[in-house]
Amino acid sequence: MKAVVSTLWRRAGSVHLTVVLCFLLTLDLGIGYPVLKSHLPTFAPMGDVGLCRWLLTFGLYNLEATFWFFALLLLLGALAANTFVCTTDRMAKAARGGRIGPSMLFRLAPHIIHYAVLMILAGYFLSYMFSASLPGRALRPGESLALPEGAGTVAFVGFSPEYAAAHRLPVLRNAVLYPNARMVVARPGGKTETRVLNFNRPVRAGNWTLYLRDFSPRQRKRGMNPPFIETTLRRDPSSAVYLAGVALFVFGLGLYVFDRVVKR
Amino acid sequence: MEEARLIIKVSAALYGLGLLAACAGPRCTVAARLLAWVAAGCGFAYVGLRYSLAWPMTPMFMGTAAIPPVLAAIGALRAGRQGGFFLSGTLALAFLLAGLSVAFPKDFYLPFIKTLSPFSHLMLGLGVAGKACLLAAGVAAAPVLFRAGGGEGDFFSWVVWGFALWTLALFAGEMWSYSGWGIPVVWEDPTIITAMATWFFYVGLMHLHLTRSAGPGVRAGVAVAGVAVVLVLNCGPDLGPFRPPFGP
Numbered sequence: 001m002k003a004v005v006s007t008l009w010r011r012a013g014s015v016h017l018t019v020v021l022c023f024l025l026t027l028d029l030g031i032g033y034p035v036l037k038s039h040l041p042t043f044a045p046m047g048d049v050g051l052c053r054w055l056l057t058f059g060l061y062n063l064e065a066t067f068w069f070f071a072l073l074l075l076l077g078a079l080a081a082n083t084f085v086c087t088t089d090r091m092a093k094a095a096r097g098g099r100i101g102p103s104m105l106f107r108l109a110p111h112i113i114h115y116a117v118l119m120i121l122a123g124y125f126l127s128y129m130f131s132a133s134l135p136g137r138a139l140r141p142g143e144s145l146a147l148p149e150g151a152g153t154v155a156f157v158g159f160s161p162e163y164a165a166a167h168r169l170p171v172l173r174n175a176v177l178y179p180n181a182r183m184v185v186a187r188p189g190g191k192t193e194t195r196v197l198n199f200n201r202p203v204r205a206g207n208w209t210l211y212l213r214d215f216s217p218r219q220r221k222r223g224m225n226p227p228f229i230e231t232t233l234r235r236d237p238s239s240a241v242y243l244a245g246v247a248l249f250v251f252g253l254g255l256y257v258f259d260r261v262v263k264r
Numbered sequence: 265m266e267e268a269r270l271i272i273k274v275s276a277a278l279y280g281l282g283l284l285a286a287c288a289g290p291r292c293t294v295a296a297r298l299l300a301w302v303a304a305g306c307g308f309a310y311v312g313l314r315y316s317l318a319w320p321m322t323p324m325f326m327g328t329a330a331i332p333p334v335l336a337a338i339g340a341l342r343a344g345r346q347g348g349f350f351l352s353g354t355l356a357l358a359f360l361l362a363g364l365s366v367a368f369p370k371d372f373y374l375p376f377i378k379t380l381s382p383f384s385h386l387m388l389g390l391g392v393a394g395k396a397c398l399l400a401a402g403v404a405a406a407p408v409l410f411r412a413g414g415g416e417g418d419f420f421s422w423v424v425w426g427f428a429l430w431t432l433a434l435f436a437g438e439m440w441s442y443s444g445w446g447i448p449v450v451w452e453d454p455t456i457i458t459a460m461a462t463w464f465f466y467v468g469l470m471h472l473h474l475t476r477s478a479g480p481g482v483r484a485g486v487a488v489a490g491v492a493v494v495l496v497l498n499c500g501p502d503l504g505p506f507r508p509p510f511g512p
Contacts, residue, residue: 022465026465201443
């Protein structure tokens, strides 16, 4: 029994398997590109409904568009298992065979990268499985939004827009670049804070984050468009896992490139 | 926009002239390098003009048109060390990509304000540099594949640089996606799929190098095949409909 487990462990951590899985992933994603391009509405809701519900609805009922995605999940699962076994084995050997110091850190760089990949994959998986998303929350000036679980309220006060007044493209002249939606976040204890919401600059309120999805007016002369913002509320505690994975990967990659290319 | 289109046409012609000079033999190498630098200068001017039209947003679909000047500069800079074939190869790829960008332009999309993020600019810049290094790796690997000289170190360093820059570009994209949408992958943009495909391809190549089970010829062959992967999967989506290069 021990021999069987040992053989399985060795084969699961084979670098040859890594190579095969990586090229299969390239092939699968290469096939997936044109399919995804022609079925974008099938995939777009994944971020809002979560992976599990998406797989059981959009995924299973549109197999002609999603077959490659199921293959992707299987291949990524296999790659994660292979990476874990391979790098754990090699790291144990590397740690046993050397003195603690800077040279060991450089030797461990590939393993740091591998563990970072595992963190990123786990973070993605947890994010798509367990994050909560409440899309399509539209607010007009003066309206407020109650945060779930009694976490407080967020009120939209109004815009303080910044315009592209002298943009070189005439069509973009006087277009709103930064809507600067002024939001008042009221916490359950009665404490209030004023924040500014923009694209790429979400507003945090407790465990929830408010993302700007759309707004109006988009031009200085608003015409008939009434002012509003459309937002998405998200709660994703696992984002910390993949962001930490990214930071760890960058650290390991820096060590590897320095050791492999710069030092030589 | 018309000035930018004229500049990229001039740069494409200069890459072609540089390629002819590089193929003419060692006596014309100095001329080829000079032409490569001038062409790269024109290419960077095109990039600057496109950027100035979109600024402070990121210009759309500019990746393919921005690679040739970086490739030509790499070729001219390293020709002395990596040989005449490296210069010819990088100029040939620069000529091909600039020609494709002229014949199939996709420069008519307006920039959109969600690209008002430093991560969007980083993703474009690092991605262009990464793809140029990966293409340079393919060129440097060709002599190893055909046993015409060169060693594995000549192309593997380019693979490492290209992979590192490409990874950082993907991370910049991920950070942009997180700050803009709150999710790690935005499925509305299918090019994320091709970016991931290319990343896995080079992870495979680096592990092939690590195992040493396949010979240097096989590893060089995979690096050369990487040129096709980058061209088809990453440069292809940046191309638009055909437009006669000398038409109105």
